[in-house]
Every structure is written in C-alpha cells, then in structure tokens.
Amino acid sequence: MPAITCTSLTKIFDKNPVVDDITFEVEEGAIAGIVGDDGAGKTTLLKLLTGLLRPTSGTCTLFDTDVTRNPARGLKGVGCLVGEPAFYEEFTAQKNLELFAALAQVDSDGVTDLLGITFKSTRVRYLTPAMKKLLGIAVAFLAEPKLLILDEPLNLNASAQGLVKKLLKEQKEKGNTILFTTGIPADVKELATYGVVLKEGKAVSQGAPKTLDFKGVNP
Amino acid sequence: MNVYRVTRFEVSKLFRQRIAHAGFIVVFLVCCVYCVINWMTRPVGSYSGVMIITDNISFQNSLLILPFLAILVAANSVSGELSSGTLRTLLTRPVKRDNVIVGKFLAEFLYMCLVVYGIALLSFLFAIRWGFPEDFISFIPRLLLICLVYVLINMILAAFTFVVASQSTSIALTAFASLGFYMISMLVEFFNKIQTYMFLNNAQTLFQMLMGGPFELRSTYFSVGVILIYTLGLLLIASVLWEKRDIRS
Numbered sequence: 001m002p003a004i005t006c007t008s009l010t011k012i013f014d015k016n017p018v019v020d021d022i023t024f025e026v027e028e029g030a031i032a033g034i035v036g037d038d039g040a041g042k043t044t045l046l047k048l049l050t051g052l053l054r055p056t057s058g059t060c061t062l063f064d065t066d067v068t069r070n071p072a073r074g075l076k077g078v079g080c081l082v083g084e085p086a087f088y089e090e091f092t093a094q095k096n097l098e099l100f101a102a103l104a105q106v107d108s109d110g111v112t113d114l115l116g117i118t119f120k121s122t123r124v125r126y127l128t129p130a131m132k133k134l135l136g137i138a139v140a141f142l143a144e145p146k147l148l149i150l151d152e153p154l155n156l157n158a159s160a161q162g163l164v165k166k167l168l169k170e171q172k173e174k175g176n177t178i179l180f181t182t183g184i185p186a187d188v189k190e191l192a193t194y195g196v197v198l199k200e201g202k203a204v205s206q207g208a209p210k211t212l213d214f215k216g217v218n219p
Numbered sequence: 220m221n222v223y224r225v226t227r228f229e230v231s232k233l234f235r236q237r238i239a240h241a242g243f244i245v246v247f248l249v250c251c252v253y254c255v256i257n258w259m260t261r262p263v264g265s266y267s268g269v270m271i272i273t274d275n276i277s278f279q280n281s282l283l284i285l286p287f288l289a290i291l292v293a294a295n296s297v298s299g300e301l302s303s304g305t306l307r308t309l310l311t312r313p314v315k316r317d318n319v320i321v322g323k324f325l326a327e328f329l330y331m332c333l334v335v336y337g338i339a340l341l342s343f344l345f346a347i348r349w350g351f352p353e354d355f356i357s358f359i360p361r362l363l364l365i366c367l368v369y370v371l372i373n374m375i376l377a378a379f380t381f382v383v384a385s386q387s388t389s390i391a392l393t394a395f396a397s398l399g400f401y402m403i404s405m406l407v408e409f410f411n412k413i414q415t416y417m418f419l420n421n422a423q424t425l426f427q428m429l430m431g432g433p434f435e436l437r438s439t440y441f442s443v444g445v446i447l448i449y450t451l452g453l454l455l456i457a458s459v460l461w462e463k464r465d466i467r468s
Contacts, residue, residue: 050311052466072315080311083468086304090237103228103312139308 001064003028003147003177004049009058011044018044020201021058026179026194031172033188033209034181036198037218042181045198046082046151049179050075062147079145081153085136087124093135094120097142104143111138116163130156137164150180154187165191185214225314225322229296233326238295242288242334249284250275250338254345261349268346269358273430275342276335276369286401287394289331289373290380294393296323297384307466317458320381324454327377328370335366335373361429368425371446375418376401378453385460388468421445 004026011019019041026032036042047053049060051071060067067074087096094108097120101108112120115138119131127135137153148171154161168178168191182188188195188209195212197205205213233239253275257266279285297320300306309319339362352358380397387393404419414420421442428434 047466052307052310054463054465071310072313072318075311075313078313082311083307084304086308088232088236088305089303091235095235099228099232100308100312102231103224103314105224136308 001028002026003030004032004060004062004179006045006049006060007058009045009048009060010056011041011048011053012056017056018201019048019055022196022198022201022203023058024194024196024203024206026177028177029172029175030193031168031178031180031191032194032196033192034179034196034198035183035185035188035212035214035217036181037183039200040198041201042198043083043151044201046080046149046179046181049149050078050080050082052082077143077145078147078149079140079142080149081133081136081140082149082151084129085132085139087132087135089125090123092121092123093117093127093131096124096135097138100139101142106143108138108142111141114138114141114167130160134160134164137167141167145176147177148179150178152182153180154182154184183218185212185217188212222318222321222325225318226325228309229322229326230329233292233296233330236295238292239330242292242330243337246279246284246288246334246338247341249279249282250341253278254342258345258348263349266349268343268349268351269355269362271346271349272339272342272362273365276338276366279338280369280372283398283401285331285334285369285373286376287398288334289327289377290394290397290401291390292327292330293323293377293380294384294390294397296327297381298388298390298393301384301466301468302388302390304468307468310466316461320454320458320461324374324378324381328374331370331373331377332367335370336363339366361431365426365429368422368429368446371450372418372422375446375449375453378450378457381457382453382460385457385464416445418446418449 002025006022006024009019009022010017022045034042034045044053048055049067051067051074055068062074062078065074097108097112115134117134117138119127124132133156137150140148140150153164156164171178192209195206195209196203197212197214197217254271257271310316376397379400380393383393383396404417408414408417408420424438424442428439
C-alpha cells in the first residue's frame, strides 16, 4: 500500500503555478527524496502534503486518508518538519519539546537522547538555524511516527548531518516511510529508494535515484 | 487530538509568555494605583467596600485596559503565531484547526478570568478599609457574576480578534481592527433601534440587575442570550474562516 499518493497536485498563487500537476507515489517503507533548487516548489509540495495549503486541483493521500479533506486524521502517525523550523522563542528548547510531547501524550526524553540535543536549556531565540533544524527533527520524531515528512533535514553541519542520515536509515530498517527534500542530488542518491526532481514546480524526472535526470539542479 | 489536549497546550504556553505576564503586571499596577488614590481621597464612611471592587474593574474596562489586553493576547496567539511560524508547527500535528481556535479561546478565557477575578481579589484587600455592608456574604455570588460578565465582554472582543486574525498576519492591524469594532459597538449603543441587540447594552442590563436593580427574568435571559450568541457566533465564523485558510508562512 502506498504511504503517500499525490495525484495531479497543483497549487497556483496569484496566477503562478508553484506546484504544477505533480503525480507520484511513495510505497510504505521507502525513503523518497524530492530534489530541486530554491524556489522549485519543494516546501509548497510538503505544505500541500500536510494540509497546510489547499491544492488548487488534485489530491494527496497519506495512508488512504485524503489530507486535503481531513488533515488532522491524515497526519495521525506522521512526523513533520515543514519549512523553516519555528518554535516559541521565549522558551527553552526543552520546554518547546515538552509542550509538543505533552500534546502528543509522549515523553520527550527519548528524542533528546536520540538526536543528542545538548542545548536543552538554551532559549530558542539564541539557537542557530542548524540547532533549530535539529529541534524540528526531534519534534517530528516524537510519538514514533510511521511516516516522516522532513523539509531539508540534511541542511546541517557535517556531524549532525551524519547523525540524521543514520537515523533516517534506522527508520527505514524499522519499516517506516520517509519523504525528505533536499537541494543536493547526492543526498537522494545516497539515501533514497525513490526520487522526484522538481524544477519550477514541475516533476521533471522521477523514479529510482539511478535513473533520475538531475540536469538543471545545482550539484 | 481533542480540545482538552489542545487547551492544555495553549494554557501552559500562554501562562509562560511575556505578554501574559506584562498584562498581569499592568492590570494589577493600575488596580493598586486606583485603590491607593481612593485610600487617600475617600475617608472611611464615604465609600463602600463593594463599590471599590466593581468600580475598579469598570475603571479598567473604561480605560480600555482590559479590552486591549484581551485583544492583544488573542492577536498574539493567532496573528503573532502565524507570522512567526509556530502555528505552522502546531498545525503539522494531527490536530483539527477548529480545536486549535477553541483551545486558544478557552486558554484566553481562563487568563481573562484570572485577570478580572485577580482585580476583584486585590481590590477586596483594599476595600477592608471602607468595610462591607451586612449582607455582603449574600452579595458575593452576584459579585462573581459581575466579574464573569466583564470577562465575557472581553471574550467577545477576543473572538472578533480571531475572526480578523484569520485574514491577517499583522498583530497591529488585527488589534486596531478589533479595537475599532469595540469603539463602533460603543457608538452604536446610542442608536435606540439597534442597541437592544448590542452586547455592551445587554451587559449593562446585567450589571444593573446584578447590582441590585429590578430583576426581570425575560430581559436577563435575553441579555445572556445576546452575549452568548455574539461569543459563539464569532467563534464559529473564526473556525470556518480558519478551516479555509492557507498557511503560507
């Protein structure tokens, strides 16, 4: 059964198609990578997949639930990091984690250990973008999701990037599904079992990473 | 995720935010200043302990401190979170959008209750100087209801703010629009034909009745009904608008 199904997904902002007629499927247990330059429509696509945006046309389903109609039900068992990570800046990283953990009725200690978060007592205001990204990934990992939707999770320093790659591989071994975006084709080649190349909102190439045509995407 | 969990999330967030702390400080400072001025200018016997409690809340409402606080907290919790992106983080959890709005509303209701009942309690401590009438104990339930009506008036403004915030990411714009709504509501009260249906006029009716004025069951039901219709109606509109809104930030 496919974990993610996008059918003719289109989003138009002010007469400008930001996501243009995209169709793809991600099987359960796969790692799918969406690659494209800045402005290619990667984040918009993830916002459509998580119900933050309503498509102009087309549908997207997560495990048989149409997220455009019922995002709350569709996102059950899904961990998301969409767009730039945003947290309550007045609170510490730990407090933010606790808030979201309480919402999901889980414990936050597991993910802080998993991601090696050492800045728990630092206020989010003082975190670097990479630290915020790591915190965003930690929030996505709360409640042990069976599907992870992550926006540029590898946009980190080398050591954190290595850790996240290892975690993603572990998730795949557990049988969980992952969809991530990146601007670097090498990330898709290394991690993904399925890839989609986006250019100006269109899926110009999709399939197994080896068969993808990355022409036009910055290496 | 049900309303209870979202409300708990919103409460634990709101009560730790600087805006909420600042609101408490301003309101309680104004309350103390009002009481101290009265302490110095009104000798014992010239004022009633009950009056200083109700006058203090009424004074803060007339000075727009309570309405402004309610509007600001509501604007911050929706427009502010929309522009900072934290609302996006919340909405990528399996949570219904209308539950988020209701959760935010209930959290603010709790906050405004603390503020208004806090003013009443602080004023009560000062009010001991002037003493209380013999039937004060029997007046306490009425006093608590008066406070509740003040809370509800301000929650109507909060609900209106949620409606505006569903279309705007600017806290300033949302706050000004909601203050404008409050001003217009006050002006409209001068027009006899429609004042019956205005929430402020009906709140006034309830205040008069609770302060010992003539009790009419029909007008009480009507006034309570109008206030509830405003609150729930605006909340419903906000939920519908939120359901349709694209989260672009």
